[in-house]
Amino acid sequence: MKSYNLLSFFCKNTLIKRSSPKMDFLKLAAILSASFTFSQAAIQCSDYNDFKQFNGHYYTATVQKMTFEDARKLAEDSGGYLAIPDSKAENDFLSSLFRGGQYAWIGIHDPNYTSNYCVEGNSGCIYDDSRFRTLKGSSLSYKNWAQTQPDNLLKKYDIVDGKERVSPLGEHWVAMASPSGQWSDQGNHFGDTNNPVKNYALLEFDKIPDCAGGGSSGGDNNGNTATDTMQCNTNFSDDPNFEPTNGQGKSIACLQNSQQKYFCPAQLTQCVSSNDAVDGGSEKIEGGVLKTGKTKVRLTFSKSIGYNVWQVVTNDIYITDINAIDSFKLVYAGADDWVVPFAPNSTVAVIGGKPNNTKDALDYIPYRPSNDSYGELSRFSGKNLNIELKQYLHTGINKSVAFFATVGSGGWQLTYEAVGKDISCSNFGRNLNCTEESETIPFSAYKYTCPAGYQPKEEGGVCSPQSVDDLIDTNGDGIGDSCNSSVAPAKNCLGVTKTCPFNSSRECVLVDNKYQCSPFPCYKGVSDVEDTDTPVGVNDANNNGWNDDGTCSGQIIIFNGQDNRCKNWDMFGGLIGGGCCDKDNVFLGLVACKEEEKKLAKLNDAGKCHEVGTYCSKKISLGFTKICVEKKKSFCCFNSKLGRIFNEQGRPQLGKGWGSAEGPQCRGFTPEEFQKLDFSEIDLSEFIADIVGSFDTGKIQADSVKIQEKIQNNIENATKKPTN
Numbered sequence: 001m002k003s004y005n006l007l008s009f010f011c012k013n014t015l016i017k018r019s020s021p022k023m024d025f026l027k028l029a030a031i032l033s034a035s036f037t038f039s040q041a042a043i044q045c046s047d048y049n050d051f052k053q054f055n056g057h058y059y060t061a062t063v064q065k066m067t068f069e070d071a072r073k074l075a076e077d078s079g080g081y082l083a084i085p086d087s088k089a090e091n092d093f094l095s096s097l098f099r100g101g102q103y104a105w106i107g108i109h110d111p112n113y114t115s116n117y118c119v120e121g122n123s124g125c126i127y128d129d130s131r132f133r134t135l136k137g138s139s140l141s142y143k144n145w146a147q148t149q150p151d152n153l154l155k156k157y158d159i160v161d162g163k164e165r166v167s168p169l170g171e172h173w174v175a176m177a178s179p180s181g182q183w184s185d186q187g188n189h190f191g192d193t194n195n196p197v198k199n200y201a202l203l204e205f206d207k208i209p210d211c212a213g214g215g216s217s218g219g220d221n222n223g224n225t226a227t228d229t230m231q232c233n234t235n236f237s238d239d240p241n242f243e244p245t246n247g248q249g250k251s252i253a254c255l256q257n258s259q260q261k262y263f264c265p266a267q268l269t270q271c272v273s274s275n276d277a278v279d280g281g282s283e284k285i286e287g288g289v290l291k292t293g294k295t296k297v298r299l300t301f302s303k304s305i306g307y308n309v310w311q312v313v314t315n316d317i318y319i320t321d322i323n324a325i326d327s328f329k330l331v332y333a334g335a336d337d338w339v340v341p342f343a344p345n346s347t348v349a350v351i352g353g354k355p356n357n358t359k360d361a362l363d364y365i366p367y368r369p370s371n372d373s374y375g376e377l378s379r380f381s382g383k384n385l386n387i388e389l390k391q392y393l394h395t396g397i398n399k400s401v402a403f404f405a406t407v408g409s410g411g412w413q414l415t416y417e418a419v420g421k422d423i424s425c426s427n428f429g430r431n432l433n434c435t436e437e438s439e440t441i442p443f444s445a446y447k448y449t450c451p452a453g454y455q456p457k458e459e460g461g462v463c464s465p466q467s468v469d470d471l472i473d474t475n476g477d478g479i480g481d482s483c484n485s486s487v488a489p490a491k492n493c494l495g496v497t498k499t500c501p502f503n504s505s506r507e508c509v510l511v512d513n514k515y516q517c518s519p520f521p522c523y524k525g526v527s528d529v530e531d532t533d534t535p536v537g538v539n540d541a542n543n544n545g546w547n548d549d550g551t552c553s554g555q556i557i558i559f560n561g562q563d564n565r566c567k568n569w570d571m572f573g574g575l576i577g578g579g580c581c582d583k584d585n586v587f588l589g590l591v592a593c594k595e596e597e598k599k600l601a602k603l604n605d606a607g608k609c610h611e612v613g614t615y616c617s618k619k620i621s622l623g624f625t626k627i628c629v630e631k632k633k634s635f636c637c638f639n640s641k642l643g644r645i646f647n648e649q650g651r652p653q654l655g656k657g658w659g660s661a662e663g664p665q666c667r668g669f670t671p672e673e674f675q676k677l678d679f680s681e682i683d684l685s686e687f688i689a690d691i692v693g694s695f696d697t698g699k700i701q702a703d704s705v706k707i708q709e710k711i712q713n714n715i716e717n718a719t720k721k722p723t724n
Contacts, residue, residue: 052256068173071201082107083204095181110172117154150185232264264518271498271508287445304411334382336410374405454495541667559643561666613661636666
């Protein structure tokens, strides 16, 4: 029987093993959930959307809809209050915080539950907002009511047979619509699907709330914040001089300034000033009101009817001098159920319950019914109009003309508006429902704007028209030609450039009336984290030389190695100082490491591993750049120190490298490769010293030569072809 000698030893001995399964890694989500933990606080961050900054205050919208009183209590319990818009700019900002087509509560209400109700279906409602106060008890310094609001509406089924079916009656809470930003008063109404009425809520905070990094951070019921929102971490910085702490950093929700730019509220530091000039922009603003010197006269005709009717209604309008009138318009029409206004002095008759003259109809309120069938609607409908009628009028008696229809009781209303110099109500007849006022025309202007940290040389906003001609717009920029240009002068912004001392590309933000920045960049959690790690062991080779039948005919690998890795640096987790690649850290339990890393530490301590290199295993994207936040070291480990020695000293002889840190090449030698090694160049003193203890150096070298010769002889014998 043929002797395998040393080759049999290589097949069987534990110096040669099959590659182990790939190392199991924690999934990215688990890593992040461990990194981005928050402590529990009174404010529950999961109740709100992102926080944003405006003029030194902090704002957010609720995730869920709720009643006004529940919204007020939630805001107070969270250390804030329902937002109170004090200007158009703040109102526009608030309307951007929640979804379009929805309403959100603001901090304005009727504390006395005033009962000047506008009863559904009745005309003559009073749109009075004097009953409203802010939740701080002050009167309104800014208003943005929608048309015909606030109306304190009382719907027809809120009281039935004298019994109140909702409480309180009327509408006493104010909500803002998005995206228009207009306000309406709202209340509970019997039979409505949204009863009690619920909306989103807009909250305002005078200082940075906990969820935005002002104190202990909130989160969900598990103490975790969502990992896909803008956040920063106090152990993660792109400042080249930053030194992370040896421990897990604190994750904080980033805020937004008035320009919708994210910033981290942690460790804010004042920015550095420098002087230069840059181009700015312009913003359209309310310029003022021009008094035209003319009078606006408003004529209102209305009537209530308590029985079914389909009729043409007319009213006398006496004009003393048509040439004194510049404009005469129909500005409003409404009815319960239908009204169709016609041009003045038109001839209209009712035939079969419908008007016979449709060519002179100006509009149909609320709409034109199918087949002109004017039936029961059970509601009052109104519409604002702007229809010029002067061409139909003459000096003397004129008639307003309209078709009116109601089933049961109802009524109609028409309002006309005349403008002219030195005219008054007396010019249009007696005993009229008439009001008069000086005509004014609102106009706009452009103020010049600058980036944050700059001030305009020319402010803009200059517009002082003396007549209507001064408001003529020939260049289409939306303002009169007499006003300052809508285009800002070149290099109009002087300034004061503010530079972040931590990273010059980071924008400085105005916080507490100072331009500041944080050493910690904002990133978007999971979606900004890029896992650049590579699988472990993909380049490892299996030694399958020894077969089940006792033969050794497969691929033999001598001194085979395996890919092993450890995490030596983690910016989020505060893992520094070698991390799990420092065996002292591992053995003393100074850091939490995986079982594979603990095994690697033992192999390293036994001198069985060769370090291949370090690579970045995770990066975070920050706009146009990426920053490494986690590093790993890779090693080729062998079953003995002898295997490491042969690989470290034998590979250079064969021109065989170790691969890269991301993809180590740990395969040992094939018999053919092993035969090519010059054993006289292999220093085995380290291995022999471990076995025999302290020997004379000369004897160690002599034994080394004998071992090398013995190995060579066994290899030659094992690879000889058998003779017949």
